[in-house]
Amino acid sequence: MNDSRTRILDAAEELFAETGYEATSTARIAELASVPKGLVFHYFPQKMDVLLTLVDERTRIEVLPDEPHPGDPAGALRRLASRIPLRASPSMRRILFREAETHKSVRERLGAVNRELVGHARRGLELALPGARGDAARLEIAAATFATVLLYQESLFQLTGDRVDPDALADLISRALS
Template identity: 40%
Template structure:
């Protein structure tokens, strides 16, 4: 890669990072491309050199992230459901906090923009499927895949709510402990069979 190409790439990244921060703070509609360019320290024309429209810039922010599967699969250590759940919740909380601005943007802008809503749905589906895959590999799992998938949806929703919507990263581990215990118990305790109705 030439020095010129590196410089172009770094300016593009600066624009994305600046827009991400401003969109999270002020909202998409409350942020002009002129403001983005000013705070990024680049000419306004450079924003449109890299992104044809402001919406293209927004889409770059929500698409150019590490995928949930890349992050969550690192939590496969441990042989039990409880250990895997603890690891999953820890890595998800850490990643969501680090990438909180982008997640706030998705959460907020999904209501008005179908493209963002679709991306949010993709990320949620990928996260829940990956969590279910991780939990399904535990030695002590006793339930079927459908129940594991439901548990994964609960875990992902709760962690997202706490970190992104409520901003409670600092107390995440403590707040999630009862959920981890409840989910682990439900996935590892055989349920008694019911043999027909008594009626």
């Protein structure tokens, strides 16, 4: 990736996290990135394009294929939590949750991340509990609960420094499915 483009995105990430999207000027982004202001507009025609690119490129969920472990739903969820923390920096998570309130495209990306997490959790539970596929509603609720708590804990951590133990959460959901 182009070094200037990366510096622009890094600067925008730092500034958006610190002061918010609305309070950050493109001139300030260019200054922090040590690039001419025109170069910001070369890569990103509008300031909104900087935000959208950050959200799209820096909030990926990276999931490695999981092998089925029948009879171990808690293990499936624990493995999932260890493999797919939201691959975003603390500042990027702050941007994602703050800007979702006022920017539809950011809110949509946050929703997509949630749907991805729910889908992976549901698939892990289906692999761990092959006989439970007929109980799709319970698996969906369990997967949604797991994904919601994982996403919520990212926001909670930003505000308080507290973390939810994903292993304890996985055990709790597993027991509820038994």
